[in-house]
Amino acid sequence: AQSVTQLDSQVPVFEEAPVELRCNYSSSVSVYLFWYVQYPNQGLQLLLKYLSGSTLVKGINGFEAEFNKSQTSFHLRKPSVHISDTAEYFCAVADFGNEKLTFGTGTRLTIIP
């Protein structure tokens, strides 16, 4: 069985400051990893995904994430946040061979002007 842990339920960050949203997963097999963003009153949108290859993945809106197999992590980062980044961020994992998405509980990112 697989699971996803997002330890931080809420992260407040000042505008133009860097941010890191943490995601750890557990799985006994190789995985695919995803970050989704949900803006208020909208559906989830894919920010980025890791399927294979380079462990540093770049996504939309200046976000990037790094897959660390030894630490079973896939933390999301942005060097300088903007007010428009205020949203809920979900990490998700899918096992090779059983490719259904398992989601974390989400992290609410609040940007402080």
Place this chain on the structure above:
Amino acid sequence: GAVVSQHPSWVICKSGTSVKIECRSLDFQATTMFWYRQFPKQSLMLMATSNEGSKATYEQGVEKDKFLINHASLTLSTLTVTSAHPEDSSFYICSVTEEAGAYTDTQYFGPGTRLTVL
């Protein structure tokens, strides 16, 4: 990306009644549609997967007779919560993808429907 709508966005009903939630893919043909449920402070949980024209595949622990899914066309799937009870109160979210069975293909999500059963 694809635009997915859900209707209604929120619904309140009495215990024992049935509620139908629609999921529409507005600008592309969705071969596969997924239904998720999200309880407060919890993650999205996959309930079922449906491919157009075939019966839905339900996840373990999800009652197929209670949560009826119909995927009659490439742009519409419906989830009917039959004989709803307060414990069915939740946020229901659909997603769509173009490839059949390709869970890891990009899924496009609807905005969700909040169901409150009194």
